[in-house]
Amino acid sequence: xxxxxxxxxxxxxxxxxxxxxxxxxxxxxxxxxxxxxxxxxxxxxxxxxxxxxxxxxxxxxxxxxxxxxxxxxxxxxxxxxxxxxxxxxxxxxxxxxxxxxxxxxxxxxxxxxxxxxxxxxxxxxxxxxxxxxxxxxxxxxxxxxxxxxxxxxxxxxxxxxxxxxxxxxxxxxxxxxxxxxxxxxxxxxxxxxxxxxxxxxxxxxxxxxxxxxxxxxxxxxxxxxxxxxxxxxxxxxxxxxxxxxxxxxxxxxxxxxxxxxxxxxxxxxxxxxxxxxxxxxxxxxxxxxxxxxxxxxxxxxxxxxxxxxxxxxxxxxxxxxxxxxxxxxxxxxxxxxxxxxxxxxxxxxxxxxxxxxxxxxxxxxxxxxxxxx
Amino acid sequence: xxxxxxxxxxxxxxxxxxxxxxxxxxxxxxxxxxxxxxxxxxxxxxxxxxxxxxxxxxxxxxxxxxxxxxxxxxxxxxxxxxxxxxxxxxxxxxxxxxxxxxxxxxxxxxxxxxxxxxxxxxxxxxxxxxxxxxxxxxxxxxxxxxxxxxxxxxxxxxxxxxxxxxxxxxxxxxxxxxxxxxxxxxxxxxxxxxxxxxxxxxxxxxxxxxxxxxxxxxxxxxxxxxxxxxxxxxxxxxxxxxxxxxxxxxxxxxxxxxxxxxxxxxxxxxxxxxxxxxxxxxxxxxxxxxxxxxxxxxxxxx
Numbered sequence: 001x002x003x004x005x006x007x008x009x010x011x012x013x014x015x016x017x018x019x020x021x022x023x024x025x026x027x028x029x030x031x032x033x034x035x036x037x038x039x040x041x042x043x044x045x046x047x048x049x050x051x052x053x054x055x056x057x058x059x060x061x062x063x064x065x066x067x068x069x070x071x072x073x074x075x076x077x078x079x080x081x082x083x084x085x086x087x088x089x090x091x092x093x094x095x096x097x098x099x100x101x102x103x104x105x106x107x108x109x110x111x112x113x114x115x116x117x118x119x120x121x122x123x124x125x126x127x128x129x130x131x132x133x134x135x136x137x138x139x140x141x142x143x144x145x146x147x148x149x150x151x152x153x154x155x156x157x158x159x160x161x162x163x164x165x166x167x168x169x170x171x172x173x174x175x176x177x178x179x180x181x182x183x184x185x186x187x188x189x190x191x192x193x194x195x196x197x198x199x200x201x202x203x204x205x206x207x208x209x210x211x212x213x214x215x216x217x218x219x220x221x222x223x224x225x226x227x228x229x230x231x232x233x234x235x236x237x238x239x240x241x242x243x244x245x246x247x248x249x250x251x252x253x254x255x256x257x258x259x260x261x262x263x264x265x266x267x268x269x270x271x272x273x274x275x276x277x278x279x280x281x282x283x284x285x286x287x288x289x290x291x292x293x294x295x296x297x298x299x300x301x302x303x304x305x306x307x308x309x310x311x312x313x314x315x316x317x318x319x320x321x322x323x324x325x326x327x328x329x330x331x332x333x334x335x336x337x338x339x340x341x342x343x344x345x346x347x348x349x350x351x352x353x354x355x356x357x358x359x360x361x362x363x364x365x366x367x368x369x370x371x372x373x
Numbered sequence: 374x375x376x377x378x379x380x381x382x383x384x385x386x387x388x389x390x391x392x393x394x395x396x397x398x399x400x401x402x403x404x405x406x407x408x409x410x411x412x413x414x415x416x417x418x419x420x421x422x423x424x425x426x427x428x429x430x431x432x433x434x435x436x437x438x439x440x441x442x443x444x445x446x447x448x449x450x451x452x453x454x455x456x457x458x459x460x461x462x463x464x465x466x467x468x469x470x471x472x473x474x475x476x477x478x479x480x481x482x483x484x485x486x487x488x489x490x491x492x493x494x495x496x497x498x499x500x501x502x503x504x505x506x507x508x509x510x511x512x513x514x515x516x517x518x519x520x521x522x523x524x525x526x527x528x529x530x531x532x533x534x535x536x537x538x539x540x541x542x543x544x545x546x547x548x549x550x551x552x553x554x555x556x557x558x559x560x561x562x563x564x565x566x567x568x569x570x571x572x573x574x575x576x577x578x579x580x581x582x583x584x585x586x587x588x589x590x591x592x593x594x595x596x597x598x599x600x601x602x603x604x605x606x607x608x609x610x611x612x613x614x615x616x617x618x619x620x621x622x623x624x625x626x627x628x629x630x631x632x633x634x635x636x637x638x639x640x641x642x643x644x645x646x647x648x649x650x651x652x653x654x655x656x657x658x659x660x661x662x663x664x665x666x667x668x669x670x671x672x673x674x675x
Contacts, residue, residue: 066572086575087584099573103591112587113577160577 015043015200016077016167018063023072025058025224032058033069034224040202045194047203047211050221051247057172059221060204064170065089076168091168092161092199096176098153100145106132106156107141113164131159134193151182158190162197169194171203175210187213208248212236220244241367245286252287252335255369264366267331269307272366286365289324292337292357306358309335313353325349327357422651429644441645451629455649458625461543461615462608466555468548469604470597473555477596480556481563492560499553507617510546511537514618538620546618547608554607555600562596602661609654626650 018040025033032055040046048056061067063074065086074082081089100109107128114124132138135155140148148156154174161169174190175183191214194201205211211218212232220227220235220243228240239245242253256264256271264272266285292309295301301308311327314334318341327335337357349355432438445451476495480488498506513519514536521533536542566589574584612627619628626646633643 064572064576066575086572087578087580089576090578091576093573093576095569095573097567097569099567099569101570101573101588101592112574112579116578116583164578 014167015198017042018168018200018202019073019075020059020063021073023059023062023069023074025055025062025067025069031055031224033062033072036072036224036226038219038226038229040200041216043198043200045191045201045203045214045216047205047215047218048221049205049208049211049218049248051206054221055224056204056206056221058224060170060172060202063168063202064091064093090164090166091170092164092166093170094154094157094161094172094174096173098157098174098177100153100156100160102145104145105141106137106143106145106148109145109156110141110160110163113160117164127163128159131163134162134196135159150178151186154178154186158193162193162199167199169197169199169201171201173205174203176205176207183210184213190214212248218248220247222247237365239286239365239367242284242286242369245365245367250289250336250338252289252333253367254285254287254333256283256285256366258283266307267329269309270303271307271364282369284367284369286367287335287359288363288365289336289338290322291363292335292339292359294339295356295358298356301358304361306360307364308356308358310354310356311335313349313351313355316349316351323349327355425644425647428640429648431641433641441641442649444642445645445649451646454624454626454629454646455653457623458609458650461540461547461611461623461625462605464544465547465551465608466601466605468544469551469555470601472548473552473559473600474593474597476552477556477559477563477593480560481566495553495556498549503550503613504617506550507546507614510542510549510618514542514545537618539622540619542618542620543615543623546614547611550614551604551607554603555597558600558603559593559596562599563593566592598661598664602658606654606658609650609657 018038020036020038020040023033023036023038024031034055036055036059038059048059050056058067062069065081065084069082072082073080076089076091101112104112110128110131111124114127119127128141129138132141135158137152137155137159140152145153145156154177157174161171171190175186178186187210194214203211203214212235215232217229218232218235219229222243228235228244230238235244236249239248239251245251245253254266256266258264263270264283264285271285272283295308298308298310309327309329311329313325314328315326317324321341322338323341324336324338327337329335335357429441430437430439432440480491480495483491511518515521516533516535516537518536520536524530525533536545570588570592571584574588575581579587610627611625612631615623615625616628616631619625624632626649630643630646633639633646
């Protein structure tokens with residue numbers, strides 16, 4: 001195969017930023033993408049996280065060039081690619097189904113993009129070997145795809161996606177077909193690989209834990225709109241609204257009331273006194289179950305440091321490394337809480353027990369009240 | 374649990390014998406379900422073919438003789454009949470691939486509901502009588518037929534073109550009748566090619582033409598080989614269409630067998646022709662399965 005003029009000869013892998021503006025994709029009356037603006041920084045690991053049908057895959061496919069948006073702009077660095085066909089975009093992609101070619105061996109699969117770019121046979125062989133050893137599959141080059149395990153296929157798909165040194169790497173739920181143990185191992189490996197390659201990576205998943213584990217930044221996407229873009233830490237500790245709070249991590253969302261002086265209260269607990277809010281706006285309190293702790297004596301709690309909730313245990317479930325319980329408050333709301341299973345006193349909890357739970361003030365999360373509760 | 378190393382020394386487990394008997398009984402029941410089909414195969418295939426075989430090896434006096442086979446070698450006309458048969462079969466298969474591949478590709482690209490409608494158009498003629506379709510072609514293609522009349526009035530050609538009672542007519546009719554046998558398996562194998570495959574090829578830098586030849590075509594090959602094989606083997610023994618549209622000028626094995634039986638009432642000669650055709654067909658199938666196995670080893674299952 002002679003080299004193609006439209007594909008740049010591969011050079012040392014330098015990452016490219018992605019700039020997306022006003023990207024819109026409609027299916028009938030449904031907006032799969034609703035005027036999306038997104039800047040992916042050069043070399044960053046960005047995860048698109050959302051429930052199925054949220055538009056995250058549509059966005060990834062638009063970046064890869066597999067669908068034609070109705071409006072908008074996508075730039076790789078300074079280059080506008082919105083009308084560029086997929087085979088000229090020069091981005092690597094790992095598919096959910098892996099999409100390995102069954103009529104080719106492992107080595108032929110990985111060599112495929114190199115052959116199309118007119119790389120010499122000796123260099124191709126060298127780079128295939130290097131790619132295989134990067135994904136720890138040395139010696140498997142002559143295997144057929146059918147002979148590989150799921151985890152091995154995943155690695156071949158990965159090697160094929162970066163062997164031609166693309167400056168942008170896309171991944172569409174690449175780990176979803178693997179079992180839990182292997183998935184968690186691959187998450188760490190992918191993260192290391194990203195550090196090693198330094199390539200701008202856009203990763204799609206519906207698994208919030210995966211997103212929290214791997215990402216530099218997470219984009220939470222719902223109904224074709226970007227809901228929040230932030231670091232995993234910030235997304236978890238400061239969700240922008242009820243959807244994010246509910247979708248990422250476990251949470252109890254409680255309605256807050258406002259007294260005459262504008263202070264936000266839950267039952268008779270003062271939650272926030274100096275939040276600058278418009279009068280009439282409504283707010284909710286988000287409680288992460290693992291941030292609650294058991295208090296022996298409610299009078300020990302300093303109200304400046306923490307809030308105490310008293311109630312009755314309704315349900316108690318042992319789940320291995322942690323236990324999970326539901327507690328009914330006197331006003332009818334139910335708090336879920338989670339704790340380590342090493343502490344003997346907590347293991348002996350029984351439905352019907354009356355206990356007090358504390359929550360430190362810096363763990364309080366206040367969000368505007370919205371839908372999706 | 375019994376962990377003894379010697380299986381004979383193990384005590385018989387709870388209900389072990391009853392369960393074993395039950396298992397054997399179940400297998401017998403399954404076997405008895407296949408019995409009617411087995412009997413039918415013996416009655417309508419094994420016995421007649423065996424009889425055919427026997428007839429081809431005896432002379433008029435009931436003595437063992439190779440005379441029927443010797444005749445086939447001696448007379449050039451027999452060789453010509455086999456040559457014609459293979460020629461027609463190969464050409465029909467090639468025409469079916471040339472028309473069927475794009476058609477199957479088109480069907481596979483359509484959304485499911487539209488594909489169903491177009492598939493009906495492929496299958497509808499398939500469900501009408503073979504004879505009706507063959508005579509319909511005769512009406513269309515004959516000297517004063519619709520096609521010639523139209524072409525002459527449109528000024529495409531001036532004198533009627535001979536489209537039927539020759540090889541052309543036979544091939545047109547055969548290809549039309551055989552097309553569904555190629556399109557159906559081909560469509561099936563094309564439908565199995567995931568959309569992601571083509572996306573992956575494009576993503577890795579293959580132009581649409583390269584994607585097709587390097588990924589799509591090799592993956593659709595198994596369906597094409599299967600379909601071609603069905604068409605080819607069906608063509609080898611085809612009778613009605615070459616008889617009607619060939620007009621006696623395209624003599625295939627099946628037509629020759631009829632001729633021998635009608636004119637000479639020579640069962641031995643007719644049987645010998647049948648046996649040679651059967652052996653030739655089996656050889657083709659054998660070679661093809663060997664090739665297909667190679668194919669499976671090279672391309673993997675898909």
